[in-house]
Amino acid sequence: MEEVDRILIHSLRQAGTDIDEDVQSVKQFTSELIVEAVVRCLRVIDPGLGSGVSTTLPPGMSARFRLGMSLAQACQDLGYKGEIGYQTFLYSNEPEIRSLLMFLVEKLPRESAEASDQPAGKSALLQKAIAAQIKAQLALPWLPPSCRLPLHCKTQSPGPCHSFRAQPLSLPYSLKAPSKKQAKEVKEYWRVHLLPVTSQPSQHASVPASLLENHVSELSAAQEWENEWNSQGLLSRLTPEDYRSRKRARLQKRIEEQLRTAAQPRPDTHGATRSTSDLTELLNSFGGTATGGDILTKGTRFTHSEKFTFTQEPEKAAQQMAAAASALPSSHQSEEDLKAKQEAELSDLQQQLQQLSVQMEEVGGDIRQLTVSIHQVSDELKQRELSNSEKQDTVKVKKQTIDLLPDAENNLVKLQSLVEGSAKRVVHLASQWEKHRAPLIDEHRRLKELCSNREMESSMKLSEIKDLHDKIRHSAEEAKKKESLYKQLITEYETLPKDVSRSAYTMRILEIVSNIKKQKEEITKILSDTKELQKEINGLTGKLDRTFAVTDELVFKDAKKDESVRKSYKYLAALHENCTQLIQTIEDTGTIMREIRDLEEQIETENGKKTVSNLEKILEDYKAIRQENSALAAKIRDG
Amino acid sequence: MTSASADSTEESGPESIMIKLLEKLSPTECPKLLHRFVDGLCGRSYPRRVEYSEVWSLIEWGELMNSLTQLFRVAVGRMSSDQQVQELLGDLDSAHADAILQCLHARQEEIRQALVDRTNGMSSTQLQDFNWQIKLALSSDKLSSLNTPLLNLSLDLKENGIQRAVNMEMNKEELHTLISALEAANKVVLQLK
Numbered sequence: 001m002e003e004v005d006r007i008l009i010h011s012l013r014q015a016g017t018d019i020d021e022d023v024q025s026v027k028q029f030t031s032e033l034i035v036e037a038v039v040r041c042l043r044v045i046d047p048g049l050g051s052g053v054s055t056t057l058p059p060g061m062s063a064r065f066r067l068g069m070s071l072a073q074a075c076q077d078l079g080y081k082g083e084i085g086y087q088t089f090l091y092s093n094e095p096e097i098r099s100l101l102m103f104l105v106e107k108l109p110r111e112s113a114e115a116s117d118q119p120a121g122k123s124a125l126l127q128k129a130i131a132a133q134i135k136a137q138l139a140l141p142w143l144p145p146s147c148r149l150p151l152h153c154k155t156q157s158p159g160p161c162h163s164f165r166a167q168p169l170s171l172p173y174s175l176k177a178p179s180k181k182q183a184k185e186v187k188e189y190w191r192v193h194l195l196p197v198t199s200q201p202s203q204h205a206s207v208p209a210s211l212l213e214n215h216v217s218e219l220s221a222a223q224e225w226e227n228e229w230n231s232q233g234l235l236s237r238l239t240p241e242d243y244r245s246r247k248r249a250r251l252q253k254r255i256e257e258q259l260r261t262a263a264q265p266r267p268d269t270h271g272a273t274r275s276t277s278d279l280t281e282l283l284n285s286f287g288g289t290a291t292g293g294d295i296l297t298k299g300t301r302f303t304h305s306e307k308f309t310f311t312q313e314p315e316k317a318a319q320q321m322a323a324a325a326s327a328l329p330s331s332h333q334s335e336e337d338l339k340a341k342q343e344a345e346l347s348d349l350q351q352q353l354q355q356l357s358v359q360m361e362e363v364g365g366d367i368r369q370l371t372v373s374i375h376q377v378s379d380e381l382k383q384r385e386l387s388n389s390e391k392q393d394t395v396k397v398k399k400q401t402i403d404l405l406p407d408a409e410n411n412l413v414k415l416q417s418l419v420e421g422s423a424k425r426v427v428h429l430a431s432q433w434e435k436h437r438a439p440l441i442d443e444h445r446r447l448k449e450l451c452s453n454r455e456m457e458s459s460m461k462l463s464e465i466k467d468l469h470d471k472i473r474h475s476a477e478e479a480k481k482k483e484s485l486y487k488q489l490i491t492e493y494e495t496l497p498k499d500v501s502r503s504a505y506t507m508r509i510l511e512i513v514s515n516i517k518k519q520k521e522e523i524t525k526i527l528s529d530t531k532e533l534q535k536e537i538n539g540l541t542g543k544l545d546r547t548f549a550v551t552d553e554l555v556f557k558d559a560k561k562d563e564s565v566r567k568s569y570k571y572l573a574a575l576h577e578n579c580t581q582l583i584q585t586i587e588d589t590g591t592i593m594r595e596i597r598d599l600e601e602q603i604e605t606e607n608g609k610k611t612v613s614n615l616e617k618i619l620e621d622y623k624a625i626r627q628e629n630s631a632l633a634a635k636i637r638d639g
Numbered sequence: 640m641t642s643a644s645a646d647s648t649e650e651s652g653p654e655s656i657m658i659k660l661l662e663k664l665s666p667t668e669c670p671k672l673l674h675r676f677v678d679g680l681c682g683r684s685y686p687r688r689v690e691y692s693e694v695w696s697l698i699e700w701g702e703l704m705n706s707l708t709q710l711f712r713v714a715v716g717r718m719s720s721d722q723q724v725q726e727l728l729g730d731l732d733s734a735h736a737d738a739i740l741q742c743l744h745a746r747q748e749e750i751r752q753a754l755v756d757r758t759n760g761m762s763s764t765q766l767q768d769f770n771w772q773i774k775l776a777l778s779s780d781k782l783s784s785l786n787t788p789l790l791n792l793s794l795d796l797k798e799n800g801i802q803r804a805v806n807m808e809m810n811k812e813e814l815h816t817l818i819s820a821l822e823a824a825n826k827v828v829l830q831l832k
Contacts, residue, residue, distance in 0.1 A: 127786075130775065164770035165795065168682045168756075170749055189745035193674040202684035209768075251832065 003508060004098070011105040016040045026098045032057050034097055035071065035089055041104040042074055049074045061624045064090060075100065078107060091617055093609040125488070166213035167201045170194060230469055234462055548576055657706035658731055663694050666734035673742040676707055681746075681753040714743055715750040760797070767802070768795040790814050 005025040013019055017037045023029070029037075035057050042050030053071060057064055068086025075084055080103050088096055172190045201210050233243045404411045551572065559566040664672060672686055679685030688700050695703060714724050721740060728736050743750075772791040779785050787810060794805045809817065 126775075130777070164793075165768050168753070170678070170681065183744060185741050185744040188741070189674065193670060193745075195678075200678070200683055213768075247832075254831070 004102070007505075008098070008101050008105060011108065012037045012041070012101070015044050015105075015108060026101065027094050029092065029097060031090055031092060034092055035067065037101065038071055038075070038089070038104065041101075041108065042071075042078075045078065045104070045107050045109065049077065061621055061628060075104075078104075090621070091614040093614075095608070164209045165203070165206045166209045167206055169197055169200055169210050169214050171197065171214070230466070234465065237458070548572075657702045658710065658728055660695065660699055660703045660706075661735050661739075662732055664691070664735075666738060669735055669738040670742060673707075673738060674746070676704070677711065677742060677746045677750060680708065680711055681749050682756075710739070711743070711750055712754065715747055716754055764796055764798045766794060767797050769793065770795075787811075 002025060008026065009019055009023065015037075017033075017040045019033065019037075023033070036055045039050055039053050039055045042053075044050075053067060053074075058067065065086055068089045071089055072084045072086060080100065082096065082099055082103075084096075084100065088100065172194065197211065198204075198207050201207055229240065229243075233240065236243055236246075238246065552569075555565060555569040555572060559569045661669065672691070675686035685704070688695075688697070691700065710724075710727055713719070713727065717723075719727070724740060724743065725736065728739065731739075770793050774789045774791060776785050776787045776789055790809045792807050792809065794807075796803045796805055
């Protein structure tokens, strides 16, 4: 019973009951403690049931009675089968209380066991981690900066002071560069001149940043490409290289268009002319198939390559600056003269400019008109030429017929024969054509079918590939999730208190089970012994009866003849009767002994119920109630 | 077109003379310098003048660096053939010219990437780097339990060639606004593709 009581008390403490350290068994529970334990359990099991009752016994007797009644009702609502009433709480006896508490403890929800199956919320984990970290940091004493060990530097220094600056790195294995065979020079460079990655950036602090940046850019590029390839590339049924080159061509065309529309000459603003001239230059170099030498003489500083790596050379700006600088007057005249001169020059130039722009506009208008008229004239010319050639054809036909007219008959016959011949030829050709056509059409149909089959197959395979991709992604995600769950559980398991009580309990249970087994064996042994004894007894009784019957018969026969034998017969009968009585008496003794034992047990249980003290208590309570009643009655009378 | 004529005279003139300065260095030392120089061109550190102070004076060094920059940019940007590069080099002696060609071949892709990056960054302000820190404000002077995540975003901008750092702190809603704006911009870029 001790073990059970300890478990019970432990569980009750967990449920929130305040049990003193020196309370070791249920026998020591007072009424107050019982009420508190039951109410706490009820509150944990069902907050609705237990919230209405207080955890302490009220002083008034009738209030106590009511509390007991409501507690008993609540326990019955939970499904307690045993006898229960207010007396269970107020006038407790040990076995009843123990069974009630056991019932309640079993009903306690095992939330901790269920909760650990689910991964805890991320925020909860974070909070926990933060709390742990802060606690650890608070536990460390503050040290002046010069005394800090590396351990302290991490938590007590004001954080990293260098900023996150990335620099491009040069790595032999890169996704950006195609992974095909590298040239000999490149390998030479890698082998001899390439610095280790840690010494490549100019500041040592930016090594991690640069590495991270490099990795991230490659990763995102690879991801983007994969996404695009999966969504659009696969459907286009091209090889990756073809797809890339096609996309490049498309982009090139698009940019060209954009630039062309932007470079449309707009004569309204003066500043625009400069930029547009630049742009037209750019366009010339851009769309042109000009050789490198051409570009050099042209002096446009824009170059173009397959991927628009046109770079603006810095010297272009420098040249423009120089040109602007040379335009400035370099003479050292007095400032006013200079200013006047400059202004005169400026106005002059402006006038010139205006004139020129007006002229330009006029000339532009003329040019536009002229181009329109040129278009019109060239259209007319084309039409004329067409009609001319038609007329020439008709003239030719007419000339031929006129030539044939003199010998009309013969020519007619000739013509007819020619027509017939050609008609026959046409028929012949048509039949031949048919002959050729039929198999060709069949072939065509067959090929078409084949083609459509192939297409279906390929689309099926495409969808399969897509499915597979999806599946792969899903399983990867799942695996990741499972892994994190596993890790979390492992850490949780490690942080769990290595409680020995659990193993002790299991050991104890196993012991008890083995004890029970032993007892069972003994019981069966005793039972079989009893059965054997019963059998022996039965056998002996039967033997006795039979022996007595035979002896009785033999002696009875002889008793008729002989007087002494008659006497012995009488003795025999008496002996038999006495023996039966003796057996009867022994059996009676056995039953009485058993009854005595039962009664003793009953006495013991009754003693356990603390009847006397309970009775005393009941008497006291009865008196208290009577007093309360009389007090109430007196109040009524007074009132 | 005055600039055109100026270009063509300069093209084969002073540049190749400056390149000739390279001959002061022995051909065996040359590849190392060139590779370090290309490193600088690609955004890392240039070779240090102190190491070569015995070979070139300060002015010579500056001119050599300038002309090398020119040379590599022109050669890679125009995808010049070996012959064209030779023309650019003028009458540089063959060992040094070989070294330059070797280096050019080895680093072509890298220089091209650097030039593409340069072209990409042609607007007045560009983002060079960014860094972020996430902070969890556990409590404030008014509330004992705040639990508000805050993002500290620092941007390294290059504004007309000048480095400038921009720091800002955002809460969740502001971050969402920023991210949605960036996503909208990305969508526009994707549509261009």
